[in-house]
Amino acid sequence: MTVFGCRACDTALTAPVSRVALPVHADQKYGNGPGSLVPALEPGTFAVNPLPSGPPWRRWAELDAGEAEALGWHAPRFSISAGPVGRVLITPGxxxxxxxxxxxxxxxxxxxxxxxxxxxxxxxCGTPVAIRIDDCGLRQATWLNPLTTHILEDGPGPHPVLDWADLIDQRPGIPPTEPGGGWHLMWAAAAASALAHLLAASGGGPTVIPDHQVAEVFRPTVERLVGPVSTGQERILVLAGPGVPDADGHFALIPEHPQTGELWPVAPPVKPVPLAWDAWRHLAIHRAPKPVGRSVPIPPEALPALLPGHRFEPDGQIFLSVLARLPEIRQPRLRAIYDRGRPYSYSFYRF
Incomplete structure (x- = not known):
């Protein structure tokens, strides 16, 4: 188990927790209420942010050559963090x-x-050790300050690491809709991150998406950003991962292990496009039931919709943030896409 404590007096500050990968929706913001969003992590887990976070903040225009890249950014932002790395996310409970x-x-x-x-x-001892967040539109969280906290005990925690086969059996993924019929916010974040990686892999070019359910999520936004596919531009995105038959494609939508952050391996020249496990599992394994009593095959476009009837909107802020951290953003076509959305980096960006 892992227990964090105060650096000044070694008082234990957490229950025993197991490490998981930092989810892309850890810093998600949505609207202006009412209330805060549910925590990004399950109880009994923690995640570490490997990038600088928190103050001090540096204005982009004030950075010397190479400083932004050293801090993990490859495209302009109004300001970026030059704070400590290793901030630890804990569920408030x-x-x-x-x-x-x-x-x-x-x-x-x-x-x-x-x-x-x-x-x-x-x-x-009164040492400042953490930041509590519960403001409207933000995910409830406690972030431990790496400068004033440290690990007191380290070892296997309450959640053992699962292999891919066990993940398939024990972690079925999250449906794309909330009980009320709206989009699940985790999906908006996960799809936004995958979309940024897809554009980086394709150089901002059009992409063919044969799988009906994957196309429902990604095709409308891809076409709005880069245009429809023309003859001779057939670069294909396929699903790949545990339990999915191999398929030929230029890009593979693969799962990220939710505990270790490991990516499902694909062989070059196929380029990986990572997607959060809980979204990938539902896309890859869940299939909408087909109507019974028919002998005539049903074309994919006539199958029941996987997703809500209204248009899917990936999280624009997360899309821009992930894209700005990828070196491929230096390519002119990708930079143009980024610059169109850049004024919305700190507000709700609709594609």
């Missing part, structure tokens, strides 16, 4: 021995607590 200090709560939030400087302190 797994935190122990810390309290919110009203004197450290800033005034920039709307209805709750927002990201910024630490606002939680160790109950034993």
């Amino acid at each position: 797994d935190v122990r021995g810390v309290v919110i200090d009203p004197g450290l709560v800033g005034d920039s939030a709307c209805c709750g607590l927002a990201d910024g400087e630490p606002n939680m302190v160790c109950v034993t």
Whole structure:
């Protein structure tokens, strides 16, 4: 098990937790309420952000040559973090021995607590150790400050690492719709990240998507960004992963292991396009039931829709953020796509 504690006095600050991969929706923002979003992690888990996060912030125009790339960015942003790496995400219910200090709560939030400087302190010694987030439109979270916390105990936690076969059996994925019929926000984030990787792999070129359910998710947005496929441009995106028969294609939509972050391997020259496990599993394994009592084959376009009737909107902020972190963004075609959306980097961007 892993337990985090205060660097100053070694007080335990968390319950025993198991490490998982940092989900792409960890910093997701959606609208302006009402209320905060559910945590990005399951109870009993933690994830580490390997990139700089939090203050100090640097204006893009003030950075010297090479500084932005060293901080993980390859396209302009208004400002980027030059803070510490290794910030640890914990679900709020797994935190122990810390309290919110009203004197450290800033005034920039709307209805709750927002990201910024630490606002939680160790109950034993008063050291600021974490940031609690629960503001409207933000995911509920506690982020441990890597400068004032450390690992007290390290070992296998309450959630053992599953192999791919066990994932297929035990983690069935998340349906794309909420109970009320709207899009699931995890899907909006996962698809946005995969879309950025697909455009990077294709150089911003048109892509053929033969699988009906994958096409429902990605084709409308791809065509809005790069245009429809013309004859001679048949570069194909296929599904690949555990339990999926091999198919020929130029790009493979593959799963990310939700615990280790490992990507399902594909052989060159096929280029991988990673997708969060919970979305990939549902796309790859779940098939809409076919009507019974028919002897005539049903074409894919006549099958029941996998997704809600209204148009799917990937998370624009996540799309722009992921794209800006990929070196391929330097290609003129991709940079043009990014620059069209760049004014919306810190607001709701609709494709």
